[in-house]
Amino acid sequence: MARARSRSLLLGAPAVSMGPPRAFVPLLLLLLGTSGFFQSDAVEVDLKDGANATCLYANWMMKFLITYETNSSDYKNTTLNLPSNVTHDGSVCGSDTQAALLAVQFGQGHSWSVNFTKTNETYQADFVTFTYNTNDTTVFPDAKRKGPVTIVVKGTMQPVQLNNVFVCHNTDFLDAESVTQIFWNVTVQAFVQNGTIGKKESRCHADTPTAAPTVPPTVANVTTASTTTASPAPTTAPKPVENPETGNYSLKSGNKTCLLANVGLQLNVSQDKPLLININPKTTRADGACGNTTATLKLNDGNSTLIGFTFVVKNVSKTAQKFYLKEVNVTLLNRLNGSVISNADNSNFSKWDAFLGTSYMCQKEQTLEISDNIQIHTFNLWIQPFLVVENKFSTAQECSLDDDDILIPIVVGAALAGLIAIIVLAYVIGRRKSYAGYQTL
Numbered sequence: 505m506a507r508a509r510s511r512s513l514l515l516g517a518p519a520v521s522m523g524p525p526r527a528f529v530p531l532l533l534l535l536l537g538t539s540g541f542f543q544s545d546a547v548e549v550d551l552k553d554g555a556n557a558t559c560l561y562a563n564w565m566m567k568f569l570i571t572y573e574t575n576s577s578d579y580k581n582t583t584l585n586l587p588s589n590v591t592h593d594g595s596v597c598g599s600d601t602q603a604a605l606l607a608v609q610f611g612q613g614h615s616w617s618v619n620f621t622k623t624n625e626t627y628q629a630d631f632v633t634f635t636y637n638t639n640d641t642t643v644f645p646d647a648k649r650k651g652p653v654t655i656v657v658k659g660t661m662q663p664v665q666l667n668n669v670f671v672c673h674n675t676d677f678l679d680a681e682s683v684t685q686i687f688w689n690v691t692v693q694a695f696v697q698n699g700t701i702g703k704k705e706s707r708c709h710a711d712t713p714t715a716a717p718t719v720p721p722t723v724a725n726v727t728t729a730s731t732t733t734a735s736p737a738p739t740t741a742p743k744p745v746e747n748p749e750t751g752n753y754s755l756k757s758g759n760k761t762c763l764l765a766n767v768g769l770q771l772n773v774s775q776d777k778p779l780l781i782n783i784n785p786k787t788t789r790a791d792g793a794c795g796n797t798t799a800t801l802k803l804n805d806g807n808s809t810l811i812g813f814t815f816v817v818k819n820v821s822k823t824a825q826k827f828y829l830k831e832v833n834v835t836l837l838n839r840l841n842g843s844v845i846s847n848a849d850n851s852n853f854s855k856w857d858a859f860l861g862t863s864y865m866c867q868k869e870q871t872l873e874i875s876d877n878i879q880i881h882t883f884n885l886w887i888q889p890f891l892v893v894e895n896k897f898s899t900a901q902e903c904s905l906d907d908d909d910i911l912i913p914i915v916v917g918a919a920l921a922g923l924i925a926i927i928v929l930a931y932v933i934g935r936r937k938s939y940a941g942y943q944t945l
């Protein structure tokens with residue numbers, strides 16, 4: 505039988521970093537002071553076997569971002585933090601033939617678990633199971649459906665050498681259905697032998713120095729060339745000058761595509777100086793929820809950036825309905841020490857509107873102001889958040905007509921037309937006069 509002891513902290517999961525840790529630090533530090541840095545605790549589980557020896561050890565930090573439907577059929581976001589006390593009933597040491605299981609329960613009916621499998625030389629996470637209970641009114645006020653919701657996600661943790669301890673300080677997240685699970689400061693070892701935690705660490709890719717330069721590379725040539733002068737600290741972060749690649753994102757409801765979005769996204773984060781971040785579609789995963797009157801598209805770039813778009817439907821007349829973009833939310837995560845650094849939200853948009861059943865298109869660059877410090881530039885936008893038929897965009901309404909920029913040509917055109925009218929008038933009057941003149945002759 506397994507005995508376990510858990511210490512006051514929160515928990516996170518072993519997960520894999522999906523890519524090199526990026527030169528995200530300066531941005532994070534910049535933002536740290538500004539907003540929404542919420543603190544989490546760590547959770548520790550030290551599971552013992554029948555001989556009172558540690559067989560499974562984990563210490564990690566974790567939080568959940570959950571979207572749920574409210575009584576008014578709106579979708580709301582909530583953050584579920586683990587309390588400092590968790591239980592870990594049902595955790596299992598595991599063996600050659602049985603999977604190990606790390607399971608914790610917390611709050612009002614929430615639980616989280618991950619099972620590990622072992623091969624000859626390695627162990628790895630198999631599935632992560634998360635159950636949240638929308639009955640918990642402090643976390644899910646006004647939830648439409650009350651009761652437990654369970655999601656299961658394939659773990660992304662890389663295989664770890666047996667007897668090694670897996671360590672990942674960088675943030676990683678798992679996106680599934682309406683939940684983003686965020687982990688950081690993870691230490692875990694399954695199938696511990698002889699009760700001794702491994703002395704050798706397997707670090708996640710994101711933590712390894714080659715993959716993760718913690719300072720932006722200096723502008724090499726210039727600074728190294730001038731060897732005589734003490735080169736001032738490089739202050740400019742690298743700026744992508746090129747436009748972002750256009751991503752093709754979609755959501756499904758059952759096996760039917762319910763939302764389509766083609767768009768190139770560039771984040772403009774400014775504090776003391778602007779920093780442009782192109783969202784890479786190749787590493788970006790789409791998630792969200794379709795609804796009849798509300799749809800959300802959440803993009804996770806696998807690189808510490810989460811962007812969410814909320815579309816709603818409005819009546820424009822007795823019979824006609826339009827959809828429009830109502831809300832945009834940007835969450836930036838600190839890839840190096842974990843945690844949410846910034847969460848900017850603007851729910852007062854009234855953009856990208858088109859009749860229900862059609863799509864909205866805008867090829868040229870547009871800017872969405874999310875907060876004082878964060879803007880999103882969109883390129884080659886083509887979106888249809890409702891009533892997608894057979895995986896294809898319906899007729900597009902283009903942005904050009906209701907666009908500010910087009911106003912100038914219209915004004916100029918109108919002025920020109922006026923001028924022409926005046927000239928024609930003057931000509932006609934002039935001709936009349938001279939005709940009259942001839943007559944008098």
Ligand SMILES: *[C@@H]1O[C@H](CO)[C@@H](O)[C@H](O)[C@H]1NC(C)=O
Pocket residue numbers: 523524526527528781782784787807
């Ligand atoms: C991750 O973000 C950093 C900083 O914005 C960027 O330099 C890097 O190219 C990004 N990596 C990927 C895979 O998108």
Ligand SMILES: *[C@@H]1O[C@H](CO)[C@@H](O)[C@H](O)[C@H]1NC(C)=O
Pocket residue numbers: 556
């Ligand atoms: C297990 O070990 C702990 C200390 O490591 C000790 O306090 C506890 O009494 C032991 N329990 C049993 C059942 O041996």
Ligand SMILES: *[C@@H]1O[C@H](CO)[C@@H](O)[C@H](O)[C@H]1NC(C)=O
Pocket residue numbers: 587589590591609610611
């Ligand atoms: C955790 O602590 C809170 C208050 O501190 C308490 O109400 C709750 O019952 C505790 N939960 C567990 C699982 O011990």
Ligand SMILES: *[C@@H]1O[C@H](CO)[C@@H](O)[C@H](O)[C@H]1NC(C)=O
Pocket residue numbers: 623624625
């Ligand atoms: C594991 O060990 C068995 C028997 O020793 C061997 O047949 C098998 O190929 C090994 N598997 C791996 C992945 O090394």
Ligand SMILES: *[C@@H]1O[C@H](CO)[C@@H](O)[C@H](O)[C@H]1NC(C)=O
Pocket residue numbers: 603619620621630631633656
């Ligand atoms: C791990 O858990 C998942 C979900 O409960 C389950 O489907 C899977 O079979 C488990 N893996 C093993 C090896 O038991």
Ligand SMILES: *[C@@H]1O[C@H](CO)[C@@H](O)[C@H](O)[C@H]1NC(C)=O
Pocket residue numbers: 639650651652
């Ligand atoms: C939700 O909570 C109420 C009271 O707290 C309880 O009566 C009900 O059975 C719960 N429902 C579910 C699905 O857990």
Ligand SMILES: *[C@@H]1O[C@H](CO)[C@@H](O)[C@H](O)[C@H]1NC(C)=O
Pocket residue numbers: 565689841842843
């Ligand atoms: C991660 O862990 C280190 C030490 O283990 C700690 O100093 C740091 O504060 C932790 N990070 C966060 C965000 O709690």
Ligand SMILES: *[C@@H]1O[C@H](CO)[C@@H](O)[C@H](O)[C@H]1NC(C)=O
Pocket residue numbers: 667697698700
């Ligand atoms: C565990 O103990 C066994 C014998 O008790 C020993 O042969 C083995 O080397 C030990 N393994 C580790 C990883 O210490």
Ligand SMILES: *[C@@H]1O[C@H](CO)[C@@H](O)[C@H](O)[C@H]1NC(C)=O
Pocket residue numbers: 725
């Ligand atoms: C920058 O350095 C690289 C390699 O050190 C060199 O090939 C290149 O010519 C240099 N560029 C300039 C502008 O000096």
Ligand SMILES: *[C@@H]1O[C@H](CO)[C@@H](O)[C@H](O)[C@H]1NC(C)=O
Pocket residue numbers: 758759
């Ligand atoms: C999914 O689509 C297939 C055909 O593409 C259809 O046969 C099947 O019934 C659909 N399943 C559901 C759950 O709608």
Ligand SMILES: *[C@@H]1O[C@H](CO)[C@@H](O)[C@H](O)[C@H]1NC(C)=O
Pocket residue numbers: 796
């Ligand atoms: C959404 O629309 C479908 C089809 O028109 C309808 O069957 C369904 O009941 C609607 N759902 C809600 C929540 O209104």
Ligand SMILES: *[C@@H]1O[C@H](CO)[C@@H](O)[C@H](O)[C@H]1NC(C)=O
Pocket residue numbers: 569571579580581800801802810811812813814831832833834835849
């Ligand atoms: C919910 O979170 C997503 C990002 O995860 C964001 O895009 C969306 O705007 C948020 N919605 C609300 C209602 O806050």
